[in-house]
Amino acid sequence: MARPAVALKDHWKEQRLFLSRVVAAAVVIVLLTGVLVARLVQLQVIDYQRFSALSQDNRIKIEPLAPTRGLIFDRNGIVIADNVPTWELVAIPEEVPDLEATLKGLAELGLVDPDEHAVLADLVRSHRGFERVKLSNLDEKQAARFAVRRHHFPGVDIQEALTRYYPFGEAIAHAVGYVGSISKADLERIDRRDYAASSQIGKTGVERAYESRLHGQVGYRQTVVNAQGRVLLDPAANNGEGGTEPLFRGLETKWPVPGENLVLSLDMRLQLATVEALKGARGAAVAIDPRNGDVLAMVSVPSFDPNRFAAGLSRGEYVALTQHPDRPLFNRALSGTYPPGSTVKPFLGLGALHHEAMSPSKSVYCPGHFSLPGSSHRYRDWRPQGHGNVDLHEAIAQSCDVYFYQLAVALGIDQMEQTLKAFGFGAPTGIDIAGENAGVVPSREWKRRQFARREDQVWFPGETVITGIGQGYTLVTPIQLAHASATLAARGRRFAPRLVIGAEDVVTGETTWLEPEELPGVEGVSDAHWQHIVDAMVGVTSGPRGSARSTMGGTPYTVAGKTGTAQVINIAQGERYREEEIDERLRDHGLFIAFAPADAPRIAVGVVVENGGGGNRAAAPVARKILDAFFAQETSAVAPSRTEVYVARR
């Protein structure tokens, strides 16, 4: 190789160095190619017979195995969500020659919903060729009908599967939620490999929030099938007998890992009592243990049967549910927002004491109406003739509006906002399932953000006045009412409400108990002030002029409570609210908050009954029934042993 004479010495050296590298690289390349060829010889010459047989007549299929979904128990080990065997109609996309014709044929046999045609076709196409896609659930007759015509439908099969069953149906629908078929939208948010064998996924409530714990992990099994899809050899089964050699080493059957069982904070007996108490109404009730945030009961009515969703709801049924005027699918307990009415009074009273806007002994004369200085507008009391002279205790017990109009003016909107927010109003409580509405605690800042026009953004003194009795812009959810009531009961300690308290590993049988989540509490309030408010709330239920005396009187336990009535329509100046003249859906909402026993509370409730009239008439009786049920069979501590017994029995 000719090099120019001027080449420097180190160029030569570099050249030699480089050449040595190239030679080394060439040797490595030849070696690696040798390895590759050796591998090909192994596959194509040595193992030729085996692979040839496999490819000509048979195919290796990987069959995914569905994990068993975790069960859901109440705190005493009663099953709330169970798994029952059922038949599923499934399609294997790569084996279906003509999807449109297949779906049409199945619809003619009444095996799939004809209205679902486009949705199902889309769903099948969005899966990979070898993934099984569930088309529908079949009853035994339908399964038999398909079985005799199976040869008309290549690529369609029936398989045994477990589906969800909720023994308590409607009673737990809004708390536990339901599972349904995996939709195209679900596929976007899950690891689809984990769901290769699963046909259901949690859609709402606990079923959705704890999906990853409940679902478990997919398993798989290797099978050899012929061109018709018939299983010729199940290596897993043979291996068990010590028979044939596995077709592929390092790929044995992997059994699915079942999902975890969940233990809920719900007490089914209390839950059923709550359902019974709300029978025929529209509304919601939530009961919370103030010591840890455990949700003991959570009901929204009217409800729906979650089993219909698990079995596969037809389009028609779904539309009927969504268009029902009473909106049964709407979870009022978490998403329904209502003006709190007088239920805010204990909280604002505490705020006024703490900020020294009112002294406990100060009396206010209530003539039945209130006007701001220099204004003729009359803010009416619910009692047209007035309450006479009332102090804070009596103002809460009798629910005097005029006292609280004055209190609101003395406290001011900024401190009212701060007080209400400290009790969790105006923000999601942080319960462990989705769907919570934040509600509204109005403030100057809120009004500025809420309204576009400048003149609407100003905070008016009159708005401060009505905020004092829970009217105006304030909106709360039933869970917030129960949560705030529990916070009052716990004297300022605040826990995020929770539905799931434990998770049981089915394989080891060990239950992990989840720690309650404590939130920043209401701090700095003196014991005397707490006691004053609690006493006033006891006055509501058992004082001589208490507003809920008639329904809450005579309980063997002491109850601290507060009624609330929320106006749905405005009553013009100088007019009176006459219930009999008003359309049923425009009548007042009844609200009630309570906790008991007043000195060492173990339960706090929040109740809203839509268009039920006043708080004492509509909501307090519901709370009474819940509390009676609770104390009639005082809830024992959680009994994990019963959970284990149930699992063992299965």
Place this chain on the structure above:
Amino acid sequence: MSLAVEWGRQGHAAGRRSRLAGLNVDVPLLALVCAVVAIGLVVLYSASGENMGAVIRQGMRFALGLGAFFVLAQLPPRYLRMWAPWLYCFVLALLVVVMIEGEISKGAQRWLDLGVVRFQPSELMKLAAPLMVAWFLHERRLPPTFLQLCVATLIVLAPAVLIAKQPDLGTALLVVAAGGLTVLLAGIGWRVMTALSLLAAVSLPVLWSQLHDYQRARVLTFLNPESDPLGAGYNSIQSKIAIGSGGLFGKGWLQGTQAHLEFLPERSTDFIFAVMAEEFGLLGLCFLLALYLALVGRGLYIAAQAQDTFTRLIAGSLALTFFVYVFVNAGMVSGILPVVGVPLPLVSAGGTSMVTLMASFGILAAIHGHKKLLAP
């Protein structure tokens, strides 16, 4: 080596002829490329289910690649040397853009949408990284000092980390391979090489502890696809059946049952090697591998003949990287390497890979052709 030299001799003669025609084309290189592509089109026709459209599309991608080849072949290598740092910085910037944009859209982060065309900057980095390393090392005394090695490592790792974060571990490793081979060719001492391997071995557990759980799971699947038989493992099992059942002579063109029963996924892209194995058997594969080896040999010969350090490093690294692609793809399809998304060069259907490869062959042709123009 003897093979490379033999091809080289013919190359000399061919080079002279083509220069007379006024166009710088390395005829042996181009002839080998065309032979491989022709085989690829024949296999693709079968793999795509006798779809002529797929073959024509692939042919058009090859035509585009040929364009890139001819243009780059006319370009004197000193321009490449001048542009290398700019190209590198530009592609690195694109990678950063892809990362930021991708984070906003939460979508696939590999693609850059330019309105007219979408392309993956990471593919371009496979060329830009070795160019930058060669540019950095070419004026320095070789073998490089430890400090220079550190800089070179940084040049390779910066884009590799960005690509790995996309996350595209396969391409990131190929960029590391391309850059690393360049450094290797520059002549690291054996002691330094040992030290670096040790350092890598020590830092692995540290890196491992830094990963999230899901990233670890991903790496484990990457290392052992059969732990995931519903995903990557499925492909590798089916491709093993396809290869094995091909035997010595194959089942014949269009006769592959695995492919035609649509049992082999990705059969016209990453797993096309298995289709070829099933239909043309061991002999067919050996012929294809021989063509590949000849191409690599031609590349190494060009490297050995190159006049200056920069072109030497580039030519050597391009040739070796090409072999890495072949080996990784064939290895993963035949089940001796984990499944990574690396296409079979010049054969798998796909545009980005075809154009990038043809561009690299164009650079090889340029290095070989322009050398003689400068020589006395």
